Amino acid sequence: MGRNFSYPCEKIAVLGLLSEEVREIHETARNLALSYKGGGEPLPSTEVVLAAHGLPRRVREFLYESSLRDSLHAVLVRGYHVEQGALGPTPEHWRQAENPASATYSCALLLLSALVGEVIGWESQQDARIVTDVLPSRGSEHSLVSSSSVAELGWHTEDAFSQHRADHVGLMCLRGAEGAATTLSSVRSEQLSARTLELLGRRYFLIRPDDAHTAEDDSGIRPVALLGEEAGARVLRIDRDFTRPLAGVEGAAEALDELVRALDDGVYDLRLESGDVCFIDNRNAVHGRRPFKPRFDGSDRWLKRVNLVTDLRRTRSGRSGPRSRIIKGIES
Ligand SMILES: O=C(O)CCC(=O)C(=O)O
Ligand SMILES: [Fe+2]
Numbered sequence: 001m002g003r004n005f006s007y008p009c010e011k012i013a014v015l016g017l018l019s020e021e022v023r024e025i026h027e028t029a030r031n032l033a034l035s036y037k038g039g040g041e042p043l044p045s046t047e048v049v050l051a052a053h054g055l056p057r058r059v060r061e062f063l064y065e066s067s068l069r070d071s072l073h074a075v076l077v078r079g080y081h082v083e084q085g086a087l088g089p090t091p092e093h094w095r096q097a098e099n100p101a102s103a104t105y106s107c108a109l110l111l112l113s114a115l116v117g118e119v120i121g122w123e124s125q126q127d128a129r130i131v132t133d134v135l136p137s138r139g140s141e142h143s144l145v146s147s148s149s150v151a152e153l154g155w156h157t158e159d160a161f162s163q164h165r166a167d168h169v170g171l172m173c174l175r176g177a178e179g180a181a182t183t184l185s186s187v188r189s190e191q192l193s194a195r196t197l198e199l200l201g202r203r204y205f206l207i208r209p210d211d212a213h214t215a216e217d218d219s220g221i222r223p224v225a226l227l228g229e230e231a232g233a234r235v236l237r238i239d240r241d242f243t244r245p246l247a248g249v250e251g252a253a254e255a256l257d258e259l260v261r262a263l264d265d266g267v268y269d270l271r272l273e274s275g276d277v278c279f280i281d282n283r284n285a286v287h288g289r290r291p292f293k294p295r296f297d298g299s300d301r302w303l304k305r306v307n308l309v310t311d312l313r314r315t316r317s318g319r320s321g322p323r324s325r326i327i328k329g330i331e332s
Contacts, residue, residue: 007184007270008073011285013066017079021056025080028054029108036107038098040121040128040326043110052114063115063279067168067310070233073184073285077112080275082174089298090135090175094126094147097133102174102304106131109172109277109304116168116279117308122159123328124213130325134171134303136294144241145212146289146305154240155185155263155288158280158307161207161221161242164327166307169280169287173272177301180292181269182278186236186285187227187262199255201228208242220329226259235283238263272303279308 017025028051036042052060059077066075088101098106109131113119119130126132136149146153159165171182189197203223223246226238240260245252263286272278280287294300312325 007268011071011073011184011186012270013062013069013072013075015059015062015075015077017059017077021059022079022081024056025059025108025111026104029104029111032107032111033103036103038103038106038129038131040130042106042130045114045118045325048107048110049114052111055111055115059112060115063112067116067279070281070284072281073186074270074278074280075116076270076279077277078273078275080108080172080277082274084175084274087174090300090302091133092135092296093137094133094135097135097302098129098131102302105172105174106304109170109306112172112277113170113279113306113308116170117310118312119306119325120164120166120309120312121307121326122213123326124209126212128326130306132305134301134305136292136296136300138294138296141294143211145210148289149180149292149294152291153289155183155267155286156210156239156241157237157286158282159209159213160237160239161209161224162327164309165237166282167310168308169282170306170308171272171278171280172304173274173276173278173302174304175300175302176271176273176276177292179290180301181271181290183267183288183290184270184280184285185263185266185268185287187259187266189227189234191262192227192258195251196255196258197227199249199251200226200259204246204249204252205256206244206246207237207239208244210239210242226256230283233283236286238286240286240288 091097121130134146137147140147141150
């Protein structure tokens with residue numbers, strides 16, 4: 001599988017790991033994996049943070065500096081070594097995916113993530129696990145969630161419906177698949193008309209949780225703005241398949257259409273390969289995935305995923321309540 005460099009280089013910062021850096025990270029991850037429990041508290045977060053302080057300086061410097069650059073869509077660390085034989089077959093369902101063979105990689109992802117932000121989980125998603133799994137599942141081929149395959153996973157802000165959504169989404173590719181590129185897109189204000197920008201900045205839109213969340217009903221969903229400012233930073237918040245305009249607001253449907261068209265036009269591919277770790281900026285960019293053919297023979301694509309917020313220590317202005325590690329309930 002060839003490298004795909006079709007993405008705009010100025011939007012993705014890339015670091016290629018040196019072999020001794022891989023060895024050091026892997027050694028640290030293996031040590032952490034000895035006490036890895038999985039679930040909502042996989043490891044004491046202090047242990048992970050302290051271990052991350054000991055990672056190779058070049059890696060720490062790269063992740064720290066690039067996660068501060070808010071013009072980026074993503075940062076990418078390439079070249080981690082995934083031992084395919086030891087990993088064993090790709091499970092068919094996320095329930096079987098938190099297995100001992102993959103725990104070292106979960107720990108490697110947690111380590112690198114600690115240099116970008118703080119992990120959070122969702123009570124309503126994959127049993128509130130902190131490290132979740134992205135793999136194709138039988139019966140979900142055409143669904144609108146990450147276990148899909150044959151159908152394109154439409155671009156989205158991760159957990160766009162929620163004010164508690166992640167600032168970065170971390171993806172570690174254990175196994176890639178032909179065709180299954182991750183898609184990215186973003187939009188600049190200059191691409192949109194003044195009227196559209198004004199409407200998108202108002203709470204004229206409803207975003208429903210996607211089916212990855214086990215929501216009982218949509219009663220907590222309040223209207224939100226899709227493009228605007230939050231705590232001084234520009235925010236983009238939309239899910240192609242789950243966003244609709246409020247009924248009766250003149251121009252809201254057209255404004256949403258214009259934004260969707262601009263994001264459709266801007267889509268590009270980032271093909272993750274085994275050993276790639278990518279942190280998508282969930283405030284600047286939307287992401288999704290191209291369709292691919294699942295095999296269900298143990299050789300399928302498999303990613304480990306985390307949601308990260310930049311800070312759990314304080315409440316951001318514009319967001320209510322203290323931030324917590326496990327987000328409970330569905331509310332916008
Ligand atoms: O499979 C991918 O590349 C992306 C899936 C996705 O959107 C996610 O896991 O949040
Ligand atoms: Fe996603």
